[in-house]
Amino acid sequence: MGSKNLKAVTATGGKKVEVHDRERMKKVFGSWVKMLKRHPLTGEAMPKYGTGFLLRLMNEHHMLATRNFKHGQFKDFDMVSGQTLAATRLIKNVGCQTCPIHCGRIVEVNGKQVKGPELETLGLLGPNLENSSLDAIISWNHQLDELGLDTMSTGGTIAFAMELQEKGLWDTGLHFGEIANLPQVFEDIAYRRGIGDLLAEGTKRLSARFGGEEFAINVKGLELAAYEPRGAVGQGLGYATANRGGCQLNSGYMVLMEGLGLQMDPYTPRGKAALTILNQNLMEGISASGNCLFPLFTFYPGWLITHQHTMVAKTVNAILPYSGGSTNMLNRAPGKLVPIHLPGLPQTKALSAVTGWRITLGALKEIGERGFNLERLFNLRMGVTAKDDALPKRLTDEPQRPDDPRSRVPLEAMKKEYYAVRGWDSSSGAPSQKKKKQLGLE
Numbered sequence: 001m002g003s004k005n006l007k008a009v010t011a012t013g014g015k016k017v018e019v020h021d022r023e024r025m026k027k028v029f030g031s032w033v034k035m036l037k038r039h040p041l042t043g044e045a046m047p048k049y050g051t052g053f054l055l056r057l058m059n060e061h062h063m064l065a066t067r068n069f070k071h072g073q074f075k076d077f078d079m080v081s082g083q084t085l086a087a088t089r090l091i092k093n094v095g096c097q098t099c100p101i102h103c104g105r106i107v108e109v110n111g112k113q114v115k116g117p118e119l120e121t122l123g124l125l126g127p128n129l130e131n132s133s134l135d136a137i138i139s140w141n142h143q144l145d146e147l148g149l150d151t152m153s154t155g156g157t158i159a160f161a162m163e164l165q166e167k168g169l170w171d172t173g174l175h176f177g178e179i180a181n182l183p184q185v186f187e188d189i190a191y192r193r194g195i196g197d198l199l200a201e202g203t204k205r206l207s208a209r210f211g212g213e214e215f216a217i218n219v220k221g222l223e224l225a226a227y228e229p230r231g232a233v234g235q236g237l238g239y240a241t242a243n244r245g246g247c248q249l250n251s252g253y254m255v256l257m258e259g260l261g262l263q264m265d266p267y268t269p270r271g272k273a274a275l276t277i278l279n280q281n282l283m284e285g286i287s288a289s290g291n292c293l294f295p296l297f298t299f300y301p302g303w304l305i306t307h308q309h310t311m312v313a314k315t316v317n318a319i320l321p322y323s324g325g326s327t328n329m330l331n332r333a334p335g336k337l338v339p340i341h342l343p344g345l346p347q348t349k350a351l352s353a354v355t356g357w358r359i360t361l362g363a364l365k366e367i368g369e370r371g372f373n374l375e376r377l378f379n380l381r382m383g384v385t386a387k388d389d390a391l392p393k394r395l396t397d398e399p400q401r402p403d404d405p406r407s408r409v410p411l412e413a414m415k416k417e418y419y420a421v422r423g424w425d426s427s428s429g430a431p432s433q434k435k436k437k438q439l440g441l442e
């Protein structure tokens with residue numbers, strides 16, 4: 001879009017959307033809404049605190065990107081948490097049409113009611129810059145939106161520039177914990193003035209010019225989301241293999257299993273490839289339908305999250321790393337061999353009612369796998385290959401905590417299994433002919 005000077009696409013229309021079976025759809029939606037309201041994440045945490053509720057948990061689990069991903073915890077984390085925002089700045093919740101979650105936040109900037117920051121913005125413009133001013137983040141969020149700049153990539157790029165400054169590689173006047181000059185820098189990025197002209201190029205290109213590749217926190221040119229993957233190594237595999245680059249969603253969002261919801265061992269590579277593939281495919285299928293990904297939280301039974309200290313929950317979490325074999329059977333099975341619906345995944349029933357197609361768990365997984373492979377093939381055509389399924393060295397070679405050698409991402413071991421199960425060539429990263437044929441992509 002950028003290369004074509006395309007800023008936005010709008011669509012408008014007055015026709016009704018045709019629905020295959022309206023009565024069935026109403027029934028499915030009715031019970032789906034009830035389930036969302038009952039679940040601890042979609043019925044309580046998200047409506048009350050927005051996505052920012054995760055920030056406290058991330059800090060607790062050493063997953064909160066801090067000081068350009070040098071650390072996984074920030075001493076002032078609670079000053080910028082969703083809970084603090086809700087208690088001190090929130091005017092009201094807002095949500096998308098028909099969604100009962102209402103995760104959106106309305107706050108005030110200069111006497112005007114505007115959209116409040118999401119979790120990623122809180123994290124990447126907060127702890128990642130060693131900034132604990134919630135008012136500043138709220139104001140910057142509005143400013144960056146108005147300028148048309150992505151808050152996440154802007155935060156990641158500025159953190160990298162701060163570390164370049166600290167190491168004497170580029171003199172920008174940007175320092176961790178110093179924020180007074182940032183509103184001007186954001187303007188300069190948007191209008192490509194002074195250092196803003198170079199910052200506008202993003203982390204990857206800055207590292208090619210000034211060095212510091214090992215702490216240039218990006219994958220395939222996209223700055224990472226706010227989850228520090230040395231506190232959740234499956235998330236690290238997801239970031240590395242995501243077609244979009246360091247995206248928390250295209251990566252499969254393993255953090256939810258590795259501490260933010262379930263309590264699977266976050267440091268073991270065991271079972272992570274299988275679960276990452278399953279999550280990536282299902283999330284891709286849901287995204288292809290146009291649905292929001294947050295309702296997927298109900299995929300994990302609420303009691304597993306609220307009763308994590310019970311024997312049953314502990315057993316489930318202990319078994320998960322050993323579930324790779326059975327998960328891979330599901331990953332490899334043709335869609336038609338899995339003709340079931342899962343209680344926590346009503347999206348399949350909803351899609352069937354709306355479209356008239358038979359969308360089961362198997363079908364959804366296969367639609368997602370086809371999409372994921374199609375993106376992969378597009379990337380390959382553009383020269384993005386297996387060597388780009390990588391993380392910056394800080395995350396793979398340097399333990400986050402010197403006293404715990406497991407606190408780094410053992411990427412290569414997980415990647416090997418991941419490629420084998422995906423049916424991708426280990427050196428080029430390309431889907432095999434057999435895989436392409438299976439998915440109808442030959």
Ligand code: SF4
Pocket residue numbers: 094095096099100101102103104292293294295
């Ligand atoms: S559809 Fe998604 S983004 Fe919109 S209010 Fe619901 S949970 Fe939030």
